Every structure is written in structure tokens, then in C-alpha cells.
Amino acid sequence: MWNTAKARQQKPFKSIRRNSMKRMMYIISKNWVWIPTIILTIMFITPILWSLSASFKSMVEIYSARTLWDFLPKNPSLRAYGEVLAWKDFPVVFFNSTFLAISSTLVAVAASILAGYAFARYAFRWRHVLLLAILIPRILPRVSLIIPLYELMVSLGLMDSRLWLTITYSATAIPLASWVLAGFFAAIPNDLDEAATIEGASLWQILWYILIPVSWPGIVTALIMCIRESWNEFPFVLAFTTSVSARTLPYQLFLLRESVGVQDWSVVNAFTILSILPMLMVFVILQRYIVKGVTLGAIK
Amino acid sequence: MNPASKAYKRQKMLKAMYPYFLIAPALAFVMLILAYPVVSGFIGSLYTYDMFTLESEFAGLNNYLRLFTNPRFQNSLLRSVILAGGTIGLGLFLSLSFALCLNSIRIFKAFFRGVSLVPWLVSGIAAAVMFRFLFSGNGGLIYVLYESLGFQAVSWLGHSGRAMLVLILTNTWFLCPFAILVMFAGLQTIDPNYYDAAAIDGCYGLRTLWHVTVPLIKPMIGISLIWLSFASFSIFDIVLPTTGGGPGRATEVMAVAMYRVAFHALDYATGYAIMTVILVINIAMSFVYLKLFRV
Numbered sequence: 287m288w289n290t291a292k293a294r295q296q297k298p299f300k301s302i303r304r305n306s307m308k309r310m311m312y313i314i315s316k317n318w319v320w321i322p323t324i325i326l327t328i329m330f331i332t333p334i335l336w337s338l339s340a341s342f343k344s345m346v347e348i349y350s351a352r353t354l355w356d357f358l359p360k361n362p363s364l365r366a367y368g369e370v371l372a373w374k375d376f377p378v379v380f381f382n383s384t385f386l387a388i389s390s391t392l393v394a395v396a397a398s399i400l401a402g403y404a405f406a407r408y409a410f411r412w413r414h415v416l417l418l419a420i421l422i423p424r425i426l427p428r429v430s431l432i433i434p435l436y437e438l439m440v441s442l443g444l445m446d447s448r449l450w451l452t453i454t455y456s457a458t459a460i461p462l463a464s465w466v467l468a469g470f471f472a473a474i475p476n477d478l479d480e481a482a483t484i485e486g487a488s489l490w491q492i493l494w495y496i497l498i499p500v501s502w503p504g505i506v507t508a509l510i511m512c513i514r515e516s517w518n519e520f521p522f523v524l525a526f527t528t529s530v531s532a533r534t535l536p537y538q539l540f541l542l543r544e545s546v547g548v549q550d551w552s553v554v555n556a557f558t559i560l561s562i563l564p565m566l567m568v569f570v571i572l573q574r575y576i577v578k579g580v581t582l583g584a585i586k
Numbered sequence: 587m588n589p590a591s592k593a594y595k596r597q598k599m600l601k602a603m604y605p606y607f608l609i610a611p612a613l614a615f616v617m618l619i620l621a622y623p624v625v626s627g628f629i630g631s632l633y634t635y636d637m638f639t640l641e642s643e644f645a646g647l648n649n650y651l652r653l654f655t656n657p658r659f660q661n662s663l664l665r666s667v668i669l670a671g672g673t674i675g676l677g678l679f680l681s682l683s684f685a686l687c688l689n690s691i692r693i694f695k696a697f698f699r700g701v702s703l704v705p706w707l708v709s710g711i712a713a714a715v716m717f718r719f720l721f722s723g724n725g726g727l728i729y730v731l732y733e734s735l736g737f738q739a740v741s742w743l744g745h746s747g748r749a750m751l752v753l754i755l756t757n758t759w760f761l762c763p764f765a766i767l768v769m770f771a772g773l774q775t776i777d778p779n780y781y782d783a784a785a786i787d788g789c790y791g792l793r794t795l796w797h798v799t800v801p802l803i804k805p806m807i808g809i810s811l812i813w814l815s816f817a818s819f820s821i822f823d824i825v826l827p828t829t830g831g832g833p834g835r836a837t838e839v840m841a842v843a844m845y846r847v848a849f850h851a852l853d854y855a856t857g858y859a860i861m862t863v864i865l866v867i868n869i870a871m872s873f874v875y876l877k878l879f880r881v
Contacts, residue, residue: 319686319687319690319691320691322683322687323684323687323688323691323698326680326683326684326687326702327698327701327702329680329759330701330702330704330705330759330762331701331704332720332727333713333716333717333720333759334704334708334716336716336719336720336727337715337716337719337720340719340725348724348725349724349725350725351725351730352730352733352734353730353733353734354730354731354734356730394615396611397611397612397615398612400608400609400611400612401608401609401611401612401613403608404604404605404606404608404609405609408604408605408608410602410605410606413605416609416613419613419616419617419621420609420612420613420616423616423620423621423624425816425868425869425872426620426624426865427816427817427819427820427841427864427865427868428820429820429822429841429844429845429864430624430627430820430841430844430861430864430865431619431620431623431624431627431861432845432848433623433627433630433844433848433854433857433858433861434622434623434624434626434627434630434858434861435619435623436848436849437626437854438622438623438626453615453619454619456615457615457616457618457619457620458619458620460612460615460616461616461620464612489604514706514707517709518707518708518709518710518711518712519709520709520710520711520822520823521822521823521845524826525845525849535709536709536710536711536712536823537711539709539711539712539715539827540711540826540827551719551722551724551725554715554719555715555716555719558712558715558716561709561712562707562708562709562712565707565708566704566707568707569700569703569704569707570700573696573700573703576703577699577703577767
């Protein structure tokens with residue numbers, strides 16, 4: 287950042303090239319930024335790598351680790367993964383997480399497409415008030431909502447159900463999704479809508495055949511942000527579910543850590559890795575949408 | 587169609603209602619699930635409940651008075667402030683450093699940016715479990731490092747001060763990616779001419795950072811601060827699996843205290859009052875940041 291375009295073009299002086307010590311200093315002075323970069327990168331990935339390596343180790347091997355060289359498993363085995371996958375409740379919990387991620391994302395994005403379109407295209411009375419009414423709840427920490435929502439759930443008779451989780455997950459995802467989508471829709475020229483209107487297209491046709499295909503990147507961004515939020519959610523599922531029938535992966539991971547007496551860390555770590563793997567895979571495939579979405583969501 | 591006809595007028599009315607119809611579903615969700623609980627929670631904090639007769643009685647601000655004189659709540663407020671302060675300080679430093687690095691390197695940019703975002707994809711529970719393992723006495727990395735360097739290994743999660751340190755580290759790791767991304771986006775918008783001008787005036791290194799870079803990305807620093815303090819003041823996912831509020835109540839932050847008071851002790855009135863306190867602190871802090879940084 288401090289090397290401006292000009293400085294970068296400058297070649298090392300001949301005298302520097304001859305003197306290896308000075309040359310070394312020169313290289314370091316131009317590339318020192320790699321030192322903090324590597325250190326920070328190691329700090330960021332160490333927890334995941336340590337957990338990953340432990341998931342391939344046996345329990346004895348984990349407990350007997352004494353030096354850094356014990357980082358690599360000596361006899362890597364898939365025993366822990368086998369145990370997690372063979373456990374009878376795992377498919378239920380995994381299905382619940384997947385179901386909630388998909389259902390709440392579809393509901394939230396559908397509602398947000400409509401709302402985003404209205405905010406991007408129409409001038410109407412109370413527009414600003416309504417926009418704030420949808421956006422401001424984004425700043426509510428979800429943990430602060432659990433007591434009143436718990437009472438609401440009890441009075442609606444939706445205890446321990448995926449339906450209630452879908453509703454609450456959708457609602458918490460809507461503010462951000464509406465904001466991101468309204469931004470994307472506003473960037474699409476109005477001429478497209480007008481041309482379609484002249485051709486006799488209805489509002490639904492405009493949305494379905496024009497706006498949604500054109501703003502596909504924005505919709506993917508909103509989808510990913512909703513999926514990630516739902517997949518990783520914890521306070522709601524902790525407060526609103528009691529049995530395994532509506533439990534999700536994070537909650538099960540939490541219980542796993544609590545319930546085991548002598549901790550079988552290889553199983554706990556295998557479960558952790560399995561629960562974060564789907565998100566990491568989505569990330570690797572769709573990284574640029576995520577970067578765009580997070581930045582858009584932050585900078586108003 | 588005749589412009590004066592009734593059917594035309596009705597159609598026009600209907601068209602004018604379109605935006606409201608479009609907003610209705612999103613608004614309904616937000617009002618029912620997000621706005622209603624806040625209002626009902628605040629109203630609930632003004633009443634006291636009798637556990638046996640299920641009768642409620644208006645108590646005004648008595649619940650708050652009781653709350654602020656309650657040593658358990660005072661403790662949790664203090665723990666929250668320590669956790670948030672530590673996270674904000676460390677998180678701001680680390681994320682600004684990482685953002686500056688990302689902005690300076692010329693190769694493998696996408697890879698390193700990807701690495702910086704990984705914690706954002708991990709659930710709070712998974713992050714907490716991984717850090718708990720990292721600091722555990724049974725094969726944790728930190729323990730192994732201590733042993734291999736010849737130090738006497740110490741218990742991290744059993745000691746009140748060190749347990750808080752572990753929480754701060756976990757929380758920072760978990761919350762940093764967003765701050766990094768925001769500051770990185772800010773750094774990329776800076777016109778390189780500013781640095782040329784600063785270099786001509788004889789300004790280099792850290793002084794450029796302080797006098798050129800930081801003022802230019804002030805709004806992004808503000809957003810990062812809001813994010814870090816917001817998320818740390820209401821943190822819940824990280825604390826419960828790492829320390830569970832322990833040892834004793836050394837890491838029982840406000841959100842955990844609220845959860846316990848409401849769902850274990852079934853004292854909803856106090857739970858509502860803590861909820862309101864968390865909300866007020868969050869809103870007040872974001873106002874302060876908005877004023878300071880003119881986001």
C-alpha cells in the first residue's frame with residue numbers, strides 16, 4: 287500500500303545487486319508485509335487445522351500429544367467420522383439443519399424480493415418509515431428476543447417444531463436480505479421495466495422474467511447470507527426446541543460437548559468438522575458473491 | 587378504457603396500493619417476530635409476576651432497581667464490559683492489520699482474503715468447541731506448546747482470568763472477518779495519490795498510516811467498531827460451550843445471565859429487564875460511534 291506505482295517500477299540499484307547482504311535487506315524491506323500476513327493467516331486457520339487433525343486421531347493419540355510434531359496423525363483413521371455418521375440421530379439433525387436452511391432462506395428471500403422491489407421502484411407514502419421499520423430490527427441481537435419469542439411460541443402452540451424455527455429464522459434474515467436486494471434492484475435500469483410494461487407484462491411477469499434473471503448475482507448473495515445465518519444459528523434453537531425432532535447441528539454439537547463424560551475429542555472434532563464443512567464448500571464455490579454481499583450489507 | 591369510468595379509477599387505486607402489498611409479507615414477519623417481542627419484553631420488564639398464581643402486577647422501574655443492586659447482574663455487566671473491551675481492542679488491531687496486509691500483498695490475494703473470511707462461515711458453537719479443544723489440557727495445542735517449550739502447563743478454562751482471555755480470543759477470532767472485510771473495502775477505495783503526496787511531504791511508514799490511511803477509512807473503522815461491540819455485548823454462542831459462564835460466574839456475561847435467569851430460574855421479569863439493558867447499551871453505543879466517526 288505504501289509502495290506507490292512509481293516505487294514498484296523502480297529496479298534495485300546495481301550496487302545493491304552486488305552486495306548480497308544489502309540485497310537481502312532490500313528484499314525484506316519490500317516484502318516485509320508477508321511476515322504479518324503469514325502470522326495472521328496461521329492464527330486464523332490453526333483452530334480448524336488442529337481440530338481437523340484431531341478428528342483423524344485416536345483418543346489415546348490426542349491425549350498423548352506432547353510436541354508440535356504430534357500435529358500430524360500417525361495412523362489416520364476415519365473411525366470418529368464413522369461413529370458420527372452411524373449414530374442414529376445424526377441423519378435427523380442433519381436433515382433438520384438442511385431443511386431449516388432451505389425453508390427459511392426461501393421464505394426470507396421471497397419476501398425480500400417483493401419488499402426490495404417495492405423500495406427500489408416505487409415512490410409511495412410512508413416509504414422511509416417503512417424502510418426503517420424493516421431495516422432497524424437488524425440491530426436487535428437475537429439472544430435478546432428469546433424470552434418474548436418463547437412466550438409467543440407457547441401461546442401459539444408451536445413448541446419444539448421446525449415451523450416455528452422456520453418463521454423466526456426467516457424473520458431475522460429479512461432485514462439484511464431486503465436491504466441487499468433493494469440495492470441490487472435499484473442498480474438495474476428502470477427502462478427494462480418500462481419496456482416490459484409497454485409490452486403488456488404484469489407486475490409478476492416483470493419480476494419473474496426480467497428482474498430476477500437480471501439481478502441473479504444479488505439474489506445468490508442474499509441466498510448465501512440467509513443460508514449461513516440459518517445453518518449457524520444457536521440461541522433460538524436452544525430456547526425453542528426440547529427433543530431431537532427439531533434439533534439442528536449446532537445445538538447437537540453443544541449437547542455433545544456437554545453430555546460426554548470423558549471427552550472423546552476425536553468424535554467431537556469430527557462432528558465439528560462435519561457441521562462446518564457444507565458452509566466451507568459453499569464458500570469455496572461462491573466466494574465472490576459472499577465478499578460482495580458482506581461488504582454491501584455493511585456499507586450503507 | 588374511459589378515464590372517467592369507475593373501473594379505471596378502481597384499477598388506479600389498486601396500482602397505488604401495489605408497493606404496500608409487496609412490502610406486507612416482509613413487514614409482517616419483521617413486526618411479529620422482531621418488533622413485537624421488543625415491545626412486549628419492555629412492557630414485561632415493568633411488571634412483576636407471581637409464579638404460583640400467575641398474576642402480574644405493575645411495578646414501574648422496580649425491576650430495574652432490583653437488577654442494578656443485584657450482585658449477580660453487576661458481575662455479569664462487568665464481565666460483559668471486559669469481554670467487549672478486550673474484543674474491541676484486540677479485534678480492531680488484528681482486523682486493521684489483516685486488512686492492511688491484504689491490501690499490500692500482490693499475489694494470492696483471493697486466497698488470503700478467503701482465509702480471513704473462514705471464521706465468518708463457522709457457527710459460534712463450532713468456533714467455541716474448537717477453541718475449547720485448543721486450550722484443553724487433553725491434547726490442546728496451547729498445552730502442547732507450553733510443554734514443548736519447557737514451561738509448566740497451566741489450566742486455562744479453570745482459572746477465572748485466563749478463561750476470560752480464552753473467551754476474548756475466541757470471540758475475536760469469530761468476529762474479526764466482518765471487520766476485516768469492511769476495512770479492506772475501505773482501503774481499496776483510497777486514491778493512491780494521497781500516498782504519493784504524503785511521500786513528497788516526507789511522510790513514511792507508521793506516520794502515513796496514522797495521518798493518511800486511518801482518517802480516510804474512519805467510517806469503516808466506525809462500522810467495524812459498531813459490529814464488534816454489538817456482537818460482543820450480546821455474545822452467547824461463544825460463551826456457553828467454551829466456559830458455560832464458569833469457573834463460578836467468572837465469565838457469566840449478560841446474555842448468559844439473562845438466559846439462566848429466565849429459563850432456569852423462571853424469573854421472566856428480571857430476564858426482560860436484562861434484555862432491555864442489553865438493547866439500550868447496544869443502541870447507545872452505536873449512537874456514540876455514529877457521532878464519533880460520522881458513518
